[in-house]
Amino acid sequence: MKKFSKLVLSFLLVGTVGLVGCSNNNGGTSTATPEATQEAAAPAATQEAAPAATQAASTGLSKATVLSADQLPITGIGTTVATDIKAKGSYKIGYIAKNTTNPYMVAQSAGVAKAGEDMGFEAITQAPSTADSVEEQVKLMENMIQQGANAIIVHCADSNGIMPGVRAAQEAGVIVLTIGTPAAEDTFLRTGVDYYETGYTIAKDMAEELGGKGNIIILEGPAGAANAIERLNGIKDAFKDYPGIEIVASQTANFKRTEGMSVTENLLQKYTDVQGIIGANDESALGAVQALKAAGVEGVLVSGFDGSVDAANAVLNGDMFESYNTDPYGSGYIAAAYAVRYLDDGVEPEAKFIPFPTSNNDPLINSSTVQSYIDEYAWFNAVQ
Amino acid sequence: MKNLWQSIKESRAFYSLIGLVVLVIASSIIAPSFRTVNNMITIFRQASLLLILSSGLTAVLLTGTMDLSVGATAGFVGCVVAQLIKHDMNVAVATLIGLLIGVVIGLINGTLAGILPGFIATYGTNWVIAGLGIVVMQGAVIYDLPPAFTQLGVGYLGAIPNLVIFASVVVLILYILLSNTTLGRKIYQYGSNPVAAKYAAMPTRRVVLSAFVICSVCAAFAGMLMTARLNAADAAMGDTYGLQTVAAAVIGGTSQKGGEGGVLGTIAGALILTIVVNIMNLTGIPSQAQGLVIGSVIIIMVLIDTITRKRQESKMN
Structure with missing residues (x-):
């Protein structure tokens, strides 16, 4: 009987954890950190059309700067992306995905490769053999620096974990562009969606x-x-x-x-x-x-x-x-375009974080856009 | 009556069954929406796949080894069968092929586990099978399968979901197999004392092999049902179930050392894990705390089981 009462007691404990959690959540909203929401709410209120920016979860990173479609170095979205930019020298640009299994990553890699064909640079696309291994991503970055890459585009598996690679690149004078998950500090450019x-x-x-x-x-x-x-x-x-x-x-x-x-x-x-x-x-x-x-x-x-x-x-x-449409294909393409433009003429991007696509690029797929999305520009068409 | 109570009390499943009862009562008090017929049906339906997987695993655990490839096997077979059906193969034939793949994987796992520690061998095959799944799917997801197949996963027989019926049948078969057949007795005997079993001229390799085949066939079956339920297949879909399956069996009182435990406790274990997630959803526990709660439940359950067993052993000595 003694054992039994102990058992009941432990379950009551678990139950209490549950109740506490429950009462914390009465409002239905509980998770947002106050700074993040406040900072985010302000621009959202002032800019009706494009709710521009939020502070990234880690501090010290630049906020998103939303450009209109005609301010971007590329046109289109998904498989229709194109650009006038041409490489004026023989550049090597590396791309490192998070893994080889997710079609999303495969499409991003394909976007960078297509950019290489269109703009005339050598694209080296790689991914860690262990999916989502940031350690391997750092090694791949080091190898690319050794191979004489002029720029490295990386979809970081982890913001902090990628930093050794970012530092090595900076010391070697190689520019780093991130897509999606940013590095823990600002690099040459971050793109992909906000x-x-x-x-x-x-x-x-x-x-x-x-x-x-x-x-x-x-x-x-x-x-x-x-x-x-x-x-x-x-x-x-x-x-x-x-x-x-x-x-x-x-x-x-x-x-x-x-x-x-x-x-x-x-x-x-x-x-x-x-x-x-x-x-x-x-x-x-x-x-x-x-x-x-x-x-x-x-x-x-x-x-x-x-x-x-x-x-x-x-x-x-x-x-x-x-x-x-978070468009991994176009994100890879636009990152390469910013890199080539800089290598050509030393033109820095307008900001440290220029998201693509944004609401300015018609990213919503609904009953009125889905048919043309599937037929004409869906990113997944690039990998099938 | 006293005898029945005595035997229940002495069974390894005792504490997990009590745990289940306490959890159900506590949940009913906390959330009114918990104690509805529909929610009960939902819980049983959700627990079905875990039940099939962990009941199969119980057979392997009873021999004193481990199979870590259960989740990958389920995902892989689900993908293969989905591909076959998408290429216009007859549903019954495709399902049969799926089960045969389960037999083959079981034979490979069982053979390797006879040479290497099962834990390492199946950790390895887990990677291999998951990798094969990615090859079969080529990174894509299959969506929209014919109703003849998806009905297995979403259909009803009267008011009872098909999944629950399948799970009940599997559990019943395994219960009888393990407790009332020669093979079952050998599995227990081998698990509790492998050396003695060998001296008693038991075909030990064949016993272990059978346990692994049972486990992988269950995994294959669950994988197909998973695909039918989701109306889709992707290479990673078994991941969720990998270690959860081990947890369900161990919470249910099946010893990792082998020879002790059984399907009855595993039922309780699988239901406990399913109910914990259900009640967290119904009471709105923040996502950040959910992993913490699940982990605590697992540790508390296994702790109670281990401590009481040690006491009983020292009493007997």
Whole structure:
């Protein structure tokens, strides 16, 4: 009996952890760091069309500077990207992906390779053999410096972990450009999407579609992942402008389809009156789509991010409302264009962080754009 | 009646079953939406895949070895079957091929585990199988499979989800196999004392091999159901289940040293892990704290089991 009471006690403890967590979360919003949200809210309020910028999760990095489409060194988006820039010398430009398995990374690599063909430089594209290994990325950077690369474009697996490579490049006079996840300090340029802006844009469009009213579920990314947190802050800030919108639940689905499905199933048990679900990426959003289908629930708007093949097809079928074309192909291409322009004429980019694509590049994939997206410019067409 | 109580109390599953009951009661008090029929069905449906995977793994654990390749096997077979069906193969034939792949993987794992420590051997095959999955998929995701296949994962028989029926059948078969057949008794005997089993002229290699085949076939079956449920296949989809499967069996009281435990406890273990996530979603525990809670539950459950067992052993001595 003594043993039994101890057992009950330990379970009560676990239960208490649960209750504490529960009471912390009553407002439905709990995760945003105050500085990040305040800084982010100000520009969002002043600039109606393009909610420009947020501070990156780590301090000291430059904010996003959004340029209009005609200020960029390239035209188009996805597979339609093009540029007038030509390499005036024989340059070697290296690109380091996070892994070789994710089609997103494969497309980015293809974007840099295409840039090499168009502009006339030698593109060396590589990726760590262990997926997402930042240590290997640093080694690859060192090798590229040895090979005499003039510029290195890297999709960092980790902001801090990549720094030894960045320093080595700087000492050797090689410029470093990052896409997506930035290095811990400003480099020559950061491009790729501004995660905050992607979240803001998708959420704002959902709110408009719902007429400013409705209950929303958010499927967060992995706890602690900087890009997922920035995106979440963007989503929450956008909904703040709509008093009729309530975020009824915000739970992690770890960017995974299986978890997106099971978490949505669980939440549908409690929240029967839901109008919208936003997944932190397409995979979790597609899990939500499956859960809604299995439960026979119709009329819920589901949005995600990345414009993957499946998401595009789901939008086409009417299963998904919207996805954000985060265009890895064009991001690789534009990074190369900035590098070549600098190597040619010493022209520095206008800022340290110029996101691409942004809401200025028509990144939204919905019922009115999905057909042309799939037929004409989807980034995944470059890798299939 | 007293005998039944005694035997339940002495079984390895006792504490995990109590843990399950306490968790259900606590959850019902905390969240009204927990104690609905629909939510119960949801929990059973979600637990189904984990149940099939971890019941299969229980057979391997009972022989005193380990199979870390369960998640990768499930993902790989799910991908292969999805590819076959996408290339217009008959659903029944594709499913059969999937199960055969499970047999082959089990034979390879079992053979390697006879030479190397199972932990290392299957850690290796886990990488190989996951790598094969990526090759088969070429980095892509397959979406939209025919209803004849997806019905396996999302359909119902009356009010009961197909998945729950499949899981129940698998668990029942494994329960009978392990506790009421010669093979099952040999698995227990070998696990509790490999040396004695060898001297008793038991075909030990064949016993271990059988356990691995059982485990991999279960994984293959679960992988196909996973694909059917998601209506999609991608190479990484088994990742979520890899170590969770081990946790479910161990929480259920199956000893990693072999010879002790069984499917009954594994059912409790799989349900506990599923309910913990369910109740966290329903009560809105912040994402940052969820890993912490799951980890704590696993540690507390295994701790209780280990401590009480040590006490019982010292009492007997």
